Amino acid sequence: MADLTLNTLYRFYEQLWRIRLLEGHVQRLAAAGEVPGFPHLSTGQEAVAVGGCANLSSGDYLFSGHRAHGHVIAKGSDPYAVFAEIIGREQGLCRGRGGSMHLVDASNGVMGATGVVAGNLSLAAGAAWAAQVRGDGRIAVVFFGDGATGAGVFHETLNMASLWNLPLLFVCENNGYAEFTSREEHSKVGKVSAFAAPYGISALTVDGNDVLTVHDAAHKAIGHIREQGGPWLLECMTFRMAGHYVGDAQRYRSKEELAAMKEKDPIARLHRHLVAKGAAESELDGIAARVKEEMTAVVDRARQSARPDPATVMDYVYSATLPGPEQA
């Protein structure tokens, strides 16, 4: 296991809370009707985002799917701009044009989340190709769920990434569910990492609820990618403590299953680990309290921020060099 300083672990703890609490506000405000559409929460899966992104620089390319809030925060994007986008405001990352499922923060390497399951994989391969031909040392990382393995483009992209030796890390968050259907019901292939070997891609399956394990696995994979090129696949076994979307009653899951999940909560696990390493409870409580205050302030500020001007609805459809949309 990589030798991480206590300060780094504190930062992980802080980031886990940041995602958990920001998404808590999303859930609360969605229930109150303040969040347009149907946001998808990553509650319970935060360790994959934090452990994975800890190995990236802002220049590296990140792609995600419909459950992207955690990845974008973990990559270092401003929680205020993220939240403002989730509630559709002008100050949001995408000026309210994208929303929860389409977060982009290009200056921070967040090249796009997509609402189409598996739709991001090939784009990440394209970003990795751009990095490869430029030789600029960047890599691309794409987060996706186990449900994406049912799409043909998943297999097409594995093949191309291997064939072109692309600097690309596939991170599968295997939470055991494709939307409302359990993994057993949608695939006979037990481990997602098993798909990698036929394409000649190195893969690991790890406990995705332990941020340190995820960090170490991503560190190893990314180290290989940066040094030798070529793709890796990291399968992180995790649990979706929330439903598929906010408002999902989760009738397809048992109470026992949901209770067992709480035991494996990534925040509680890092907390136990830190205490065992000698961290003071008060220190940890202080971090959580500070992040809570910070997120409350972010959310309040975002809720006060301006809504997009309806007169700008046709902006950004085409480049300025084309005849206007009334001509299109």
Place this chain on the structure above:
Amino acid sequence: MESTFIDIVRRALDEEMARDSSVYLLGEDVAAGGAFGVTKGLVEKHGAARVRNTPISEAAITGVATGAAICGLRPVLEIMFIDFATLAMDCLVNQSAKYRYMSGGQLSVPMVVRTQAGAAGGAAAQHSQSLESWFIHVPGLVVVAPSTPVEAYGLLKSAIRLGDPVLFVEHKRLYAMKEALPESAGPLPIGRARVARSGTDVTLIAYSAMVRTALEAAENLAATGISAEVIDLRTLVPLDMATLVQSVSKTRRAVIAHEAVEVGGVGAEVAARLGNMAFYELDAPIMRVGCPFAPIPFAPELESVLLPGSRQIEVAVRALVR
């Protein structure tokens, strides 16, 4: 010296690659020249890194091109037949077309998807279609359909330099067409139609290979005393309505012709807009000429009876001009 459509398109690609080091070609067999030889010789000149063969994975290669485009490359992707663009639809419709918009202007997709379409004798129902109207329905995509080699040269250059995703539809029946490329040839504006022949009695609106057919029809009509103006749309998105309205205001009659199925085709859109913008300039209903509502058949006798030709255009015109 005259060159074929294929040679002239290759020349445009070659020149744009020499001009801009961020232009990359990818697609099935492109390093070997592609199914029609358009990219022949480019790998020798520009290197294997910039002219890349891909697996037969339309969904993934369209995503790879799109992902590379948002990260600063200018990919030119070849989809061998427009019929196979069906496999690339998710990416084109959900990702490529919407990236600029969904990101609030942070990212753009300067990508050209070159493909070829249309019937050319015996390619049958899955290699002969004209599916361009599907793409004009998607905000964010530019759709270009050149009618001659020289037009293709100028329009392709502009498409490659544009900051938007472009579907560039070449008609396989034009591939052998020869023209001399003028010294002065350069990029042509995207979104500007061209008056291919001036006339006063009726406006024939066409694009791609159908422009040549419309010019034949105009020639035949001239012999019977009807003066037809032929407009080459060049780009289907953006659609140059100003040029169309101007022409129709003069001729007071319009026939729109395309090889694609008439139902739900580009002609329907053009007719609706002309009806809105030039209703009081018209002396007669707007007519459409397109394929009947059937797949493209294999047997030559069936294919030729289905495809619209100059005769169908002339019949439509004679119904308007009495």
